[in-house]
Amino acid sequence: MNIVLLAGGTGGARLARGMAASLDPRLLTVVTNTADDDTFFGLRVSPDTDSVLYHLAGCFNESRGFGVAGDTFHALGMLQRLGETAWFQLGDRDIALQLQREQLRRNGMSLSQAVGELAQRLGIRCLVAPMSDDTVSTRIATHSAELRFQEWFVRERTLPEVRGIRFEGIETARPSPAAMRAVAEADLVVVAPSNPLISIDPILAVLGPLPTAIPVVAVSPIVAGRALKGPLVRMLQQLGRDPSAAGIARHYSGVATDFVLHTTDAGDAETVASHGLRPHILDTVMGGPAAEARLATALLGLFSPATA
Numbered sequence: 001m002n003i004v005l006l007a008g009g010t011g012g013a014r015l016a017r018g019m020a021a022s023l024d025p026r027l028l029t030v031v032t033n034t035a036d037d038d039t040f041f042g043l044r045v046s047p048d049t050d051s052v053l054y055h056l057a058g059c060f061n062e063s064r065g066f067g068v069a070g071d072t073f074h075a076l077g078m079l080q081r082l083g084e085t086a087w088f089q090l091g092d093r094d095i096a097l098q099l100q101r102e103q104l105r106r107n108g109m110s111l112s113q114a115v116g117e118l119a120q121r122l123g124i125r126c127l128v129a130p131m132s133d134d135t136v137s138t139r140i141a142t143h144s145a146e147l148r149f150q151e152w153f154v155r156e157r158t159l160p161e162v163r164g165i166r167f168e169g170i171e172t173a174r175p176s177p178a179a180m181r182a183v184a185e186a187d188l189v190v191v192a193p194s195n196p197l198i199s200i201d202p203i204l205a206v207l208g209p210l211p212t213a214i215p216v217v218a219v220s221p222i223v224a225g226r227a228l229k230g231p232l233v234r235m236l237q238q239l240g241r242d243p244s245a246a247g248i249a250r251h252y253s254g255v256a257t258d259f260v261l262h263t264t265d266a267g268d269a270e271t272v273a274s275h276g277l278r279p280h281i282l283d284t285v286m287g288g289p290a291a292e293a294r295l296a297t298a299l300l301g302l303f304s305p306a307t308a
Contacts, residue, residue: 001027001304004186008033008048008199010065010229011221011286012192013055016126018292019190020056023300025126029182030056033194034111034130035138035167035202036149040088041079043098044105047150048199049115049130050097057122061091068093087155112176129178131203137168138198149198158231162238167202175207183207188303191218193284195232196251197239204255215303217258218277219284219295220245224264228285246271253277260284260299 003023007016007030016030032049039045047066054060054068061067071091080086090098097118104114110133119128138149142160152160175183183189189210194200210216222245227233236243242250246268249259259277261268262284269279280302286292 001187002182002185003028003300004182004189005030005192006189006194006200006203007031007052007192008036008194008203010051011219012048012194012199013051013060014286014292015190015192015219015296016052017055017289018286018294018296019300020124020126021289021293022296025124028126029178029186030126030128031179031182031203031207032115032128032130033199033203034132035136035170036153036198037135037137038088038148038150040090041084041095043090043095043102045088045090045098046101046111046115046130049128050094052128053097053115053119053122053124056119056124056126056128059122067091068097088150110176112178116178127178127182129182130176131179131206132173133176134173135169136173136202136206138202139166139168141165158234162235164239165197165201167205170202170205173206179207183210186211187214188300189214189216190299191216191252191256193219193221193228195221195227195230195235196248197232197235210255215258216256217260217280217299217302218248218252218256219260219299220248220262220265222248222265223262223285244268246275249277249279250275258302 019028030052032052037046059069061069071093073091075092075095076086101114112130140147140152141164221228233243245261245265249272253275259272260280260282266281272279282298
C-alpha cells in the first residue's frame with residue numbers, strides 16, 4: 001500500500017516521522033511544501049522540507065523548534081560581524097546541509113533530486129519529494145506592505161494582520177517528477193495537520209486534482225478551537241474564515257474524502273459530514289515520537305488494518 005503524505009511545518013514533519021516508524025518506510029512518500037523557501041546568505045533554504053528531513057533523520061532541534069539538535073551559531077555570529085542582517089537564524093550544522101544542497105544543484109541536480117540525495121545520506125528510507133522544482137513564493141499581504149513569508153513569519157513574528165495570501169509563480173510551477181509519480185501510484189493520500197493556508201494549499205495548487213479512485217484523508221490542525229502549532233487560527237480570523245475544525249473540513253471539501261477530528265471536536269462530526277467528508281475521531285495531538293507513531297498507526301488502520 002503506497003502512502004503519500006502532504007506535509008508542511010511541524011505538524012507535517014511529526015506525522016511523517018510517525019508514519020515512517022509505523023510502516024515500511026519504502027511505502028511512504030512525503031511531499032513537502034516549498035512555497036516558504038527563501039534565499040539567505042546566498043543559500044536557498046527550504047524550511048518545511050528541511051524540517052521533514054531533520055525529523056526523519058532523528059536530529060531535529062525540539063527545544064528551538066527548528067534546525068538541528070545541538071547546533072551552534074558561530075557562522076551566523078561571524079556573518080553579523082561582517083555586517084549581514086541575521087534575523088533568519090541558521091545554525092552551523094544547518095548551514096552545512098544548505099551548502100551541500102547548493103553544491104548538488106550546481107552540479108546539475110534539480111531540487112527534488114538534491115533532496116532525495118540528502119535524504120539517503122541522512123539514512124532516511126522513505127522518499128522526501130519537494131512539491132516542485134520550480135520556484136514558488138508565498139507572499140503575505142498586510143495593511144502596510146506585501147511581505148515574503150519568512151519576513152512575515154520570522155522577522156515580524158506573524159504580528160502584521162494578514163489581509164491576503166498569494167503564491168508567486170504558482171501558475172507556471174509544475175509538480176516535481178518524484179511528487180507526480182508518487183501521487184499517481186498512491187493507494188492513500190494523507191493531508192497532514194499542517195496550516196492549510198500556507199503549507200497545504202500551495203502543494204495542492206501545484207499537484208492539481210488528486211486521484212478520485214483512492215481515499216484522501218485530511219487531519220485537522222485545529223483542536224478545540226486552537227491550532228496545534230502556529231498562527232493558523234489568527235490567520236483564519238483575520239481573513240474572515242471559520243477558525244474551527246469544521247471550518248478546516250469545509251476548506252478541504254472537494255479535495256479530501258475523509259477528515260480526522262480530535263476527540264474533543266467529536267461534536268463537529270455531523271458538520272464535517274455535511275461538507276461531504278467522512279468524519280473519523282482520533283487523538284491527533286502528537287506530543288512526541290510515541291504519540292506520532294500512535295496517530296499514524298490509528299490513521300492507517302482506518303484504511304488498511306493490515307498495513308498498520
